[in-house]
Amino acid sequence: MTKNLFHDKTAQWTIYAVFFLCLAAIPAFVSDGFLLNQFATYGVYAMLALSISLCWGFGGILNLGQGIAFGLAAYGMAMTMQMQSQDASNPLPPFMANNSLEQLPFFWEPFWNTGFGIVLALVVPTLFYVIFGSLMFRARVSGPFIAIMTLAMLSALYTLILDMQPYTNGVNGISPPAALHIFGTDIDPYSTKAYWIVFALLLLTTVASKLLTQSKFGLVVQALRGDPERVRFLGYNVALYETVIYTISGLIAAIAGCLWVMLVQYVSPAQFDVTFSITMVIWAGIGGRLSLLGAILGALMIQGGQSYLGDQFLNTWLLLLGGFFILVVRFLPRGLAGLLEKVLGMVADRQPRESGPIARPLAPHHAVGASEK
Amino acid sequence: MPHIEFASVVNALILGLSIASIWLIAAIGLTIIYGTVGVINMAHGEFLMLGAYTSYVLQSFFGLPFLLCLPASFIVVAAIGLVIERGLIRYLYNRPLDTLLATWGVSLVLMQGVRILFGSDPKYVSVPEIFQSNVEFGFVSLSVFRIFVFGFTAAVVAGTVYLFYRTRFGMQVRAVMQNKEMAASFGINADRVYMTTFAIGAGLAGMAGCLFGVLAIVLPTMGTAYVVQAFLVVVVGGGTLVGSVAASGLTGELQSIFAMLSNDTFARFLLYVLIVVFLRFRPRGLFAVAKARR
Amino acid sequence: MGILEIHNLNKSFGGTHVINDFSLDVTELTLCCLVGPNGAGKTTTMDLITGRQKPTSGRIVLRDDDITGLGEHEIAQRGIGRKFQVPAVFRELSVRQNFEVSYSQEVNPFRNMFRRQPAGFKSRLDEVATLTGLKDRLHVEAGLLSHGETQWLEIGMVLMQNPAILLLDEPVAGMTESEIEKTIVFLNQLKKNHTLIVVEHDMSFVREIADVVTVMHMGSFLAQGKLSEIENNPKVREVYLGEPEI
Numbered sequence: 001m002t003k004n005l006f007h008d009k010t011a012q013w014t015i016y017a018v019f020f021l022c023l024a025a026i027p028a029f030v031s032d033g034f035l036l037n038q039f040a041t042y043g044v045y046a047m048l049a050l051s052i053s054l055c056w057g058f059g060g061i062l063n064l065g066q067g068i069a070f071g072l073a074a075y076g077m078a079m080t081m082q083m084q085s086q087d088a089s090n091p092l093p094p095f096m097a098n099n100s101l102e103q104l105p106f107f108w109e110p111f112w113n114t115g116f117g118i119v120l121a122l123v124v125p126t127l128f129y130v131i132f133g134s135l136m137f138r139a140r141v142s143g144p145f146i147a148i149m150t151l152a153m154l155s156a157l158y159t160l161i162l163d164m165q166p167y168t169n170g171v172n173g174i175s176p177p178a179a180l181h182i183f184g185t186d187i188d189p190y191s192t193k194a195y196w197i198v199f200a201l202l203l204l205t206t207v208a209s210k211l212l213t214q215s216k217f218g219l220v221v222q223a224l225r226g227d228p229e230r231v232r233f234l235g236y237n238v239a240l241y242e243t244v245i246y247t248i249s250g251l252i253a254a255i256a257g258c259l260w261v262m263l264v265q266y267v268s269p270a271q272f273d274v275t276f277s278i279t280m281v282i283w284a285g286i287g288g289r290l291s292l293l294g295a296i297l298g299a300l301m302i303q304g305g306q307s308y309l310g311d312q313f314l315n316t317w318l319l320l321l322g323g324f325f326i327l328v329v330r331f332l333p334r335g336l337a338g339l340l341e342k343v344l345g346m347v348a349d350r351q352p353r354e355s356g357p358i359a360r361p362l363a364p365h366h367a368v369g370a371s372e373k
Numbered sequence: 374m375p376h377i378e379f380a381s382v383v384n385a386l387i388l389g390l391s392i393a394s395i396w397l398i399a400a401i402g403l404t405i406i407y408g409t410v411g412v413i414n415m416a417h418g419e420f421l422m423l424g425a426y427t428s429y430v431l432q433s434f435f436g437l438p439f440l441l442c443l444p445a446s447f448i449v450v451a452a453i454g455l456v457i458e459r460g461l462i463r464y465l466y467n468r469p470l471d472t473l474l475a476t477w478g479v480s481l482v483l484m485q486g487v488r489i490l491f492g493s494d495p496k497y498v499s500v501p502e503i504f505q506s507n508v509e510f511g512f513v514s515l516s517v518f519r520i521f522v523f524g525f526t527a528a529v530v531a532g533t534v535y536l537f538y539r540t541r542f543g544m545q546v547r548a549v550m551q552n553k554e555m556a557a558s559f560g561i562n563a564d565r566v567y568m569t570t571f572a573i574g575a576g577l578a579g580m581a582g583c584l585f586g587v588l589a590i591v592l593p594t595m596g597t598a599y600v601v602q603a604f605l606v607v608v609v610g611g612g613t614l615v616g617s618v619a620a621s622g623l624t625g626e627l628q629s630i631f632a633m634l635s636n637d638t639f640a641r642f643l644l645y646v647l648i649v650v651f652l653r654f655r656p657r658g659l660f661a662v663a664k665a666r667r
Numbered sequence: 668m669g670i671l672e673i674h675n676l677n678k679s680f681g682g683t684h685v686i687n688d689f690s691l692d693v694t695e696l697t698l699c700c701l702v703g704p705n706g707a708g709k710t711t712t713m714d715l716i717t718g719r720q721k722p723t724s725g726r727i728v729l730r731d732d733d734i735t736g737l738g739e740h741e742i743a744q745r746g747i748g749r750k751f752q753v754p755a756v757f758r759e760l761s762v763r764q765n766f767e768v769s770y771s772q773e774v775n776p777f778r779n780m781f782r783r784q785p786a787g788f789k790s791r792l793d794e795v796a797t798l799t800g801l802k803d804r805l806h807v808e809a810g811l812l813s814h815g816e817t818q819w820l821e822i823g824m825v826l827m828q829n830p831a832i833l834l835l836d837e838p839v840a841g842m843t844e845s846e847i848e849k850t851i852v853f854l855n856q857l858k859k860n861h862t863l864i865v866v867e868h869d870m871s872f873v874r875e876i877a878d879v880v881t882v883m884h885m886g887s888f889l890a891q892g893k894l895s896e897i898e899n900n901p902k903v904r905e906v907y908l909g910e911p912e913i
Binding site for chain 1 (some may be wrong): 743771
Binding site for chain 1 (some may be wrong): 413461464465468469470471473474475477478479481482484486488489597601604608639641645646648649650652653656
């Protein structure tokens with residue numbers, strides 16, 4: 001049987017390499033700091049799409065609350081950066097003084113230390129996912145109910161942050177006045193340095209995710225997407241596997257949250273907005289949830305399109321996006337990457353010696369394809 | 374613990390009933406659609422919004438009295454729901470997650486479509502003078518319109534119960550819910566049942582939207598404010614009518630009591646967290662329907 | 668003493684008793700057929716053994732190890748494999764991947780992240796694929812297999828688990844005559860190395876494979892013995908009166 005090029009591991013890794021080489025070439029051509037910052041922001045969105053692809057595409061866990069990890073981490077990072085602008089003589093961020101707070105709240109104290117602050121920004125959402133995830137998955141909440149529960153949790157956090165005005169500055173959010181200072185240097189968000197940091201972390205998370213999907217763990221996760229009960233009877237602790245993949249996906253979103261604040265020096269409850277979290281799902285859905293790179297490209301295409309085509313016609317753009325998303329769900333459940341898979345499959349089938357994957361009786365007459373990889 | 378006065382508790386309880394009736398009327402269309410058709414309709418909030426806009430248009434441009442706007446919103450939004458069901462939803466009945474996503478796309482399209490047509494500035498639906506006054510119940514003061522909403526919700530629930538438990542159509546719906554194939558073999562057209570139910574659900578949402586147009590301002594984004602609550606009512610209730618009534622009563626009262634002890638926003642946070650914890654122990658809701666065996 | 672012992676098992680839903688004081692001893696390396704009219708509680712018994720449902724009372728012991736009330740995956744890890752009534756395979760994965768998932772010697776998610784192919788997998792795959800006749804179909808998506816092949820795949824998946832006991836729920840349902848014949852040969856070969864419990868309606872099939880037949884009726888133990896003894900048992904005849912298979 002001629003193999004579909006789409007499933008060829010070497011071809012896949014080659015495409016990933018080409019993609020990242022293209023990204024690496026961007027700073028050589030773009031000198032405008034503003035543009036570079038925008039591209040880096042897209043990289044953050046790509047990371048979010050990647051995280052959605054992992055848990056929804058591979059694990060079948062439709063997470064409509066990925067803003068939880070993204071937002072919590074973003075707040076952690078913003079608090080860290082805010083505290084870099086404070087000192088012992090002036091420990092109170094201006095907005096707290098405006099809200100007539102006299103003392104730094106205890107949960108802001110750890111953020112004096114930059115390293116510790118960033119660690120907290122990553123650990124808190126990760127722990128949240130471990131607890132919330134095991135709560136859901138051990139109760140065998142599944143399918144659409146996970147979507148509703150993550151949505152409810154997201155809304156809950158949104159209202160909480162909005163409500164804690166004196167500690168979070170409510171709807172106005174936190175805007176750290178200076179760029180992140182780390183390892184003895186300032187990370188100017190409009191510099192190539194910032195771009196490379198995002199690039200490196202996107203590369204790292206993508207390669208790690210790709211390897212993960214190819215491992216035995218990844219295979220079990222894909223199996224439980226189809227039939228969790230069957231997987232249970234094979235001896236796997238399904239809730240544990242689901243919690244782990246959900247948490248990994250949350251960790252990636254948390255990294256994205258930190259980077260995002262590093263790039264835009266701002267965070268507000270809008271990062272917990274339901275619409276934003278569902279937008280992440282739309283990126284992955286249109287690009288192709290079963291393909292990590294497909295999801296990444298989906299985010300880049302849609303956010304890029306929004307910036308360049310949509311600025312004047314934002315309403316029309318969103319209308320078209322909604323319509324396009326409906327079409328994709330209806331006709332291309334595997335997104336644009338799935339379309340490519342189909343096309344390559346047809347190409348493979350048209351080659352000689354073909355034997356399409358049609359059901360045949362037992363005892364097939366030829367023994368091609370018994371060995372793999 | 375602050376000293377709680379008897380009066381404020383009664384006040385909170387009555388306010389809770391009012392909140393419950395608002396959440397229930399928002400959720401009832403969703404309940405029918407989810408309970409019968411099994412579709413998680415993310416465009417539900419936009420159906421509400423369309424109902425509000427329908428009332429606004431009919432009232433401002435055609436001078437239709439408010440009380441006639443209610444049935445008119447039902448008809449218009451039911452028609453829109455019908456089109457969406459025929460054009461999209463019916464192809465996705467065996468793909469629950471995809472329906473959820475597709476209806477999200479629908480919601481985006483509806484919201485942006487309305488924004489392009491009517492702009493982003495707020496519109497208003499006005500009500501007759503009599504609704505604008507307040508009524509005193511001992512130490513509690515409530516607007517007449519809120520009482521009207523409560524009564525109207527009760528009437529809608531009663532009507533829906535009648536439709537689903539006392540009519541031939543209702544019997545067909547329940548037959549299809551229990552066993553689609555068996556119902557089909559008795560000559561019930563499941564496709565038609567789904568279609569009609571979806572349209573009725575959409576129409577009920579439209580009618581609720583007409584009320585919300587009065588309670589709040591009419592905006593393209595107004596639906597999103599109600600949709601999460603509506604979902605939680607349905608999920609906590611388990612997708613049945615009686616479940617939704619119980620769930621909205623419970624959540625409405627809790628919201629009101631929490632709000633009395635802290636404030637509205639924090640009360641909502643607490644309520645959502647409680648619901649998530651509740652669902653962990655009863656993932657199928659208050660009134661769970663038994664799961665089919667493998 | 669049997670490899671699997673069921674002591675005084677009870678299961679009730681609300682007030683309805685589905686399983687009534689049911690006991691069973693399964694001897695190692697035998698094939699035990701569980702028969703009985705519809706609603707006798709055969710599938711529920713399977714569910715109770717594999718942890719899908721929890722018994723109201725009673726004990727289930729696997730090789731001196733009390734497994735009553737454990738989770739499905741814990742029971743599976745202790746060596747009980749189950750094939751479902753409606754074939755349950757991973758339709759989006761290839762046949763080979765189905766086998767790979769089923770080779771569940773290592774179930775720790777973190778260790779499985781760093782391992783692609785566990786030791787012994789290749790030879791086991793080869794063995795099972797040959798046994799089930801799916802050697803040439805390894806790359807096919809499981810959703811595209813014929814019904815018979817899907818049944819074989821699921822049996823193969825249970826074998827990949829390498830369980831001490833195999834529970835097969837109606838393994839020949841929907842198979843053609845020739846496929847059933849193949850299954851008979853296969854099961855008879857299998858019981859040389861495995862203990863099997865098979866739920867089956869088809870009496871001619873039971874005749875070909877069973878060492879011991881256990882009859883259930885209304886959730887209770889009715890009779891046990893060789894098929895010939897069972898067929899002449901007056902209690903069994905009464906239960907089956909009017910049913911032509913016996």
